Amino acid sequence: MMALSKKMLEEEPSEIEMLLPWHAAGTLNARDARRVEEALARDPELSRQYAVIREEYAETISLNETLGAPSTRAMQKLFAAIDAEPARHPSILSNLSFRFSGFFASLSPRTLAWSASLGALVLVAQAGVIGAVLTKDQGPALASINMDEPETITRDLAGSVGQPPRAFVRFAPEARMADINALLDSYKASIVGATGGMFRLQFGDKAMSKDEVAGLMSKLRGEKIVSLAEPQ
Amino acid sequence: MQVLYGRHHVRVFRFGLRLVRDEQIAQDLISEVFLDVWRQAGKFEGRSAVTTWLLAITRFKALSALRRRKDGELDDEAANAIEDTSDDPEIAVAKKDTGAALRKCLSALSAEHREIVDLVYYHEKSVEEVAEIVGIPENTVKTRLFYARKKLAELLKAAGVERGWP
Numbered sequence: 001m002m003a004l005s006k007k008m009l010e011e012e013p014s015e016i017e018m019l020l021p022w023h024a025a026g027t028l029n030a031r032d033a034r035r036v037e038e039a040l041a042r043d044p045e046l047s048r049q050y051a052v053i054r055e056e057y058a059e060t061i062s063l064n065e066t067l068g069a070p071s072t073r074a075m076q077k078l079f080a081a082i083d084a085e086p087a088r089h090p091s092i093l094s095n096l097s098f099r100f101s102g103f104f105a106s107l108s109p110r111t112l113a114w115s116a117s118l119g120a121l122v123l124v125a126q127a128g129v130i131g132a133v134l135t136k137d138q139g140p141a142l143a144s145i146n147m148d149e150p151e152t153i154t155r156d157l158a159g160s161v162g163q164p165p166r167a168f169v170r171f172a173p174e175a176r177m178a179d180i181n182a183l184l185d186s187y188k189a190s191i192v193g194a195t196g197g198m199f200r201l202q203f204g205d206k207a208m209s210k211d212e213v214a215g216l217m218s219k220l221r222g223e224k225i226v227s228l229a230e231p232q
Numbered sequence: 233m234q235v236l237y238g239r240h241h242v243r244v245f246r247f248g249l250r251l252v253r254d255e256q257i258a259q260d261l262i263s264e265v266f267l268d269v270w271r272q273a274g275k276f277e278g279r280s281a282v283t284t285w286l287l288a289i290t291r292f293k294a295l296s297a298l299r300r301r302k303d304g305e306l307d308d309e310a311a312n313a314i315e316d317t318s319d320d321p322e323i324a325v326a327k328k329d330t331g332a333a334l335r336k337c338l339s340a341l342s343a344e345h346r347e348i349v350d351l352v353y354y355h356e357k358s359v360e361e362v363a364e365i366v367g368i369p370e371n372t373v374k375t376r377l378f379y380a381r382k383k384l385a386e387l388l389k390a391a392g393v394e395r396g397w398p
Contacts, residue, residue, distance in 0.1 A: 055334065060354050
């Protein structure tokens with residue numbers, strides 16, 4: 001295998017070799033991640049290359065982090081431009097920004113690794129952004145947009161009788177972002193809150209009977225990446 | 233909209249800045265990108281992650297911005313003004329700071345290579361997502377990153393950094 005990977009470096013890289021950067025970033029699916037792990041365990045040359053990749057990965061993050069953040073001028077310019085736009089139905093953007101994919105897309109695998117504090121972090125960050133914007137001196141465009149988003153969040157977090165079922169779910173530590181996303185999609189679930197490493201999920205958009213909820217919980221508990229599921 | 237902006241504007245800014253290498257243009261890109269999102273939100277079908285969609289728009293806007301600029305304006309001086317004011321790789325090596333040398337060489341990669349390295353390592357995009365953002369086949373994504381890494385190794389070697397690969 002050592003000789004093989006050396007030869008590959010001189011010629012065409014192998015499939016596994018090409019997947020190493022994604023393995024370092026934690027963005028491979030479970031099957032490919034397993035294949036890479038097995039190859040790394042077998043091939044010291046590949047492991048050496050992987051160590052180099054880990055270094056590249058860390059320094060790329062470090063380099064990007066030094067780029068700083070944009071000034072508030074960019075935000076002011078954006079909302080001034082939106083203000084100048086013709087009026088539109090606000091629900092379009094609320095649908096977009098609260099999709100599950102968007103939620104997870106905003107969390108990198110690095111962040112997901114901090115699962116215990118993830119929920120609090122997201123909610124605090126979200127509340128911070130909303131709070132900052134709400135307390136800011138608002139132009140008319142911003143004021144009209146705010147009518148939409150904070151309401152959406154309040155509604156999501158409130159929960160009430162006759163609402164779609166909700167449950168507290170803890171994902172297994174080895175659960176990957178893609179796996180969680182797939183599970184949310186298959187259950188038509190959305191994340192409406194998080195605390196202490198647990199996610200609060202809402203299922204579908206209709207109320208369910210007790211039996212249906214029990215069946216749902218039972219199915220959920222049978223999922224490989226779910227370590228705990230309790231109805232709310 | 234402000235929640236979406238709050239979550240993603242830094243990511244959009246950094247991706248744009250690495251592409252255009254001009255802080256002013258990168259700042260302008262942000263409002264252009266999110267304004268496009270505002271205008272086209274109804275077209276977003278949720279088949280891809282929001283970040284993938286945002287980065288694809290950012291890339292398109294960045295390339296358009298670059299095309300608008302005269303070639304001469306995108307020189308090394310402009311790049312150095314915003315990116316990595318650390319020592320040259322050789323000096324960094326002399327000081328035994330291989331991390332700094334690596335960062336310097338990452339900045340010295342071509343735009344095509346910088347883009348793919350950033351998308352995979354910093355923005356943590358999968359093969360499929362990078363293919364969608366850059367608009368190339370998945371296999372090309374994999375080989376392009378491989379050759380970007382080889383180029384990086386060559387730059388480091390030229391600066392006196394031997395990492396044992398390739």
